[in-house]
Amino acid sequence: MPGRPPSPSKAETSPSHARASSPSRPLMCRLKAGKAGQWEFHYCLTKPPRPRKRLHSQYSAMIISPPFLSANNAINNQIGHQATEGTYPIGQKLAWHGGMHLAAPITDNNASQVRAIADGIVVYKRNPTPRSEGHALAYKGWTDDGCVIIRHDTSIGANNEDETQVRFFSIYLHLDDILPAVQQGQAINRKAPIGRAGMIEGHANLIHFEIICDDTNLEKLIGRSRGELNINVNGRSDTVFGEMYIRLPVGTQVFPQRPALNQATGQNGTATTEELFVGLHYNRGNLDIKTYRANGTVAGTMPPVANGEYDLYREAGQIVEAYRRAQVPIVPVHSAVFELLRFGRVLGPDALTPADTPHWRKINTGTTTGWVNLNADNVHVFSDADAPHWAGWHLLNDFADDDSRCDLALIRNLLDEDKNSITSRAEAERRIRNPSIQTYLRGLVCKFPTEWHKGHIAKRWGWLKREGPAGAPTAKPSLSSNTYLSERDFPEFERYAQALGFWEEANIGIPEVHWHFHPLKFIEHFSKCGWLSKEELKQIYTRTAHEVRERYRLDLNRTTRKYLYINSMVRLSHFLGQGAIESTQLNSMQEDSMLGRRNGNNFFGTRIDPASRKNEQVLGHWFGSEPGEDNGWFSSTKHNSRGVRIASSYNWRNGNLGDPDAIKYRGRGFKQLTGLLNYSKYWVYRGWLEPSSFDDQWWLDPQYQARNANRMRRRPPTINDPQRVTATPFNCMDTGGWYLLGERPSTIREIDSDLNRVASSTTERSTEQALSYRVTYAINGGYIQKDDRLRATREAKAMLL
Incomplete structure (x- = not known):
């Protein structure tokens, strides 16, 4: 194929020349490759952007971020600094600990706010108890009991039309202040502030952070509910991401x-x-x-x-x-x-x-x-x-005795430093801080009783009165006098545990015994997913009707998974931002023809031809193939109602021959595939057209240059069903992914040089703007509607990053 055509002239790229002939809706123009050395406008109708609102429905997407944000709102936001105590999945005295303690990052002498990790519904809120001496929460120093639980209903993939929908809960405990906007039963958006980290036993700016689910949702989240992965069959195909x-x-x-x-x-x-x-x-x-x-x-x-x-x-x-x-x-x-x-x-x-x-x-x-x-x-x-x-994921359960003591030999042996079959507290404290041990513990998904149930505390924690470190740091756990808690001290601990408990009151709908994830591992893992659900796409393509979004959404996700490797939210933002302009937010999958007046080779449009918008699958043929359908708009030099030229004829460009190619190969699909050259490339890519059935570079035939198709020696491709592009939602979306990666491979390179966060400073926004313009040029060979594309990309970034 010939090299890249040169840029278009200023006259063709001037925004003032890209106006619609319809008085109510502006006409969007886009450059498409024409015959060698020339470029054409592609156009469709669009509306001015509306202000975006964050909305919420039952199922949001698996777009997830940590509970603390860095100063520049980076995508790799801080999860928070792990506290010296409160590790996952075991804490002090080898008791099960369903989450981890995090220290809020300090910025400008202020602790960062705690934020929601994903869109969801606040299912429980407990305002913090005012601090007072002698209160049960003053055990070993004050502990704040402010608590918020968010239920997250999300989608992570699909088999055919059946989406994989999951539910999990995030728990934020030890808050000393909760914002009034956080209300039980109300929706909350990802990154929305929840409140302020409080105290744990006298230590400030700490929270307990936990992620849990039930049996049914564990299997949906990671594909199984017990044991190791079955390696004798291929893995799941509904959700595929990461390595x-x-x-x-x-x-x-x-x-x-x-x-x-x-x-x-x-x-x-x-x-x-x-x-x-x-x-x-x-x-x-x-x-x-x-x-x-x-x-x-x-x-x-x-x-x-x-x-x-x-x-x-x-x-x-x-x-x-x-x-x-x-x-x-x-x-x-x-x-x-x-x-x-x-x-x-x-x-x-x-x-x-x-x-x-x-x-x-x-x-x-x-x-x-x-x-x-x-x-x-x-x-x-x-x-x-x-x-x-083999990637570090292991499922463990320890709930037969319903207590909070970790009795699993696997973990106790892991922490047994001298391998004498006795794990002392000192050994456990040293080993649990070992980086290799921490890496292993991060991958454990554990089933055990919640520590926040107010009832049965004596049953779940009574072992503290029977076992202890025996004083010396290296001594065996022992009985009698050297226990963790004496009979006299246990009631005070029991009141403390009851004061922190909330399980019965929260009543979130899952059993007391449930599955716990290392929260950092969970967030890192599912941040690779990027599957967009109804709600997420709704918040990005706000002007698109629900039924239109849902017609294309699953295959939009499959396309981005295939071509963009969707763990990159930056790539996805640019793809959706550019696509918002190309397809008018999924509303225009067929290029419109116009009605008006034809004068020789010039056509002066006045309004959209409604027949050109009819679904070609319903028509039963490609529009223009039946008598009376082609009025010459595509084969003429196009002008708007003010007489301003907006595009040349599609004939004898982009591989097209004369009529009816101009209308036959009009723009279709998410990226508006246009021209016989692009159609033939995609047809070969999908296996619909045999390369031996036509000659390469047919547009270089001298008779093509003379516009005499009958005398051409080089055979052009024959495609009888150009409407196949829009025959299925998959084809519609796949053409867009293919065009980006196959025909414009430099685009991904440009996108990958973008900031991995929402630009905030003037310098960052200027850099982002320049890069967005380069992405626009890499896709189109020109800068048509570059500012609209930038704005749409920023809107997608605001939602995804």
Whole structure:
């Protein structure tokens, strides 16, 4: 294909020339590639933006952030500094501790406010008790009892049309002030302030932070409710995010040289002697490849593959081309091979044929480096969404005796420093601060009774009267006099525990015995998800009707998962911001024709032709193919009602021939795919058009230049169903992702240089503006509606970052 066409003239890009001929709605113009060396306006109708309001419905998206924000509101906001005590999942005296204590960051001598981690409903609020001497909360120093519990109902993926909807709760305890706006039964938005961190046993600016769920939702959140991940079948396909993992069974062949791209095996291979898991992690354009053992240790790491993510589309094309050069009867579809490289398997509608199309990667097994086929027989594929045990996730339960003492040998042995089968308090305190131990504890998802139930305190905590450290830091836990609490002291502790309790009053609808997550691990994990639900998209595309958003939303999510790797909210913000202008917030998936007056090669539009907006699937044909439908708008030089030229004819541009190509290949889909050149590229990508059926660069045929189609020697593509773009919501959205990654690959690079947060200072906003303009140019080859695109991108960022 020829190189990038030059920029358009100022006359064509001037905003004053891009006006609608309709008096009530302005006309949006967008440049699209025309024939070599020329560019065209693309246009659709739009309305001025309305002010955005944060709304809430039952299900919000899994867009999540920590309970404390840094000064610049960064996406990697501070979770808070972990306090010296109050660790997860065990605390002092080896008792179960369902959350962690966090110290509020101090900014300008003030402690940061506690904030909601995700959209939700406040299901419980207890205002803090005023401080007073002799109160039960003054046990070992004052402890604030202000408490807020938020229920989060969210979506993390979908199987076909069935969304995976989950529910979890976040608990914020030891607040010394709760804002009046926080009201039980009312919605609260992510990052909304809740109140101020209080005191825990005399220590200031601390909170207890907890994330919990019940059995049913645990299985939805991480794919199982017990044991280790089943490695004998592929992982879940409803939700896929983060690092991809490919399980290699014992005996997998590792080859010293990479075989041909269309060959599933090689020569002189060496068999692996242990089960391995190859991790593929895309990191701002590069590809990181690690090899893990089943126990989670890293067997080997390869140097980052420079541009491994940016080049994924091209690499998939090379595999397809290798099959074509081999002149084999079956050639895999480019889109399916792209998914094979991206996900390790195919998740979309285009089948991978042949099914054994190879996926070669060079790995380090720990004993050798070499090439393995990640799509060989007996491999299985997973992602971080499966919460794999080799990635540090482990499910534990300890609730048979209904007390708060950790009796699991696994944890006690982990903290047994001298391996004498006795875990003293001193050992536990030292070991629990060990970084490797902390890493392991972060991945534990534990089922045990809440510590906040007011009843049965004697039953749940009575062991404190029977066990203790025996005085000396290294002594065994003992009985009788050297207990943690004496019979005389226990009632005071019991009153303290009752004063802090809230479980019966909160009545949040899950059992007293439930699952607990390390809250930091939970937030880090699900911040990779990025699946947009009804409510989240509603808050971004505010001017779109519910039924229109829902028609496209699931496939919008699948598109961003496929092409943008949606753990990047910055990429998603730009994609949605640009798409808001391209598709008029999903409202315009077919380019409008206009009615008016034709004068020779000029057409003066007066109003939209309503027939051009009819769903072509309902029509049963592409609009313009039936007599009387084509009035010449697309094949003429277009003017608005004031006589101002807004775009040239679509004939003999962008690969189009003469009529009826101008209307046949009008803009369709999320990114308004336009012209025979782009249609043919996408058709080949999806496997709908055989490349051998037409000649490459047909627009360079001298007779094309002479506009004489009948005498052309180079064969142009034949596409009889251009309306296929809008036949399904998936096709509509997928064309947009493909155009961005396949036809405008420099766009992602530009986006990745953006700030990973909402710009706040004048300098940051200026930098953000310049980058948004560059993204606009990378997509369009011009700066059409650059300020509208910037504004829409900022609106998406405000919601997502």
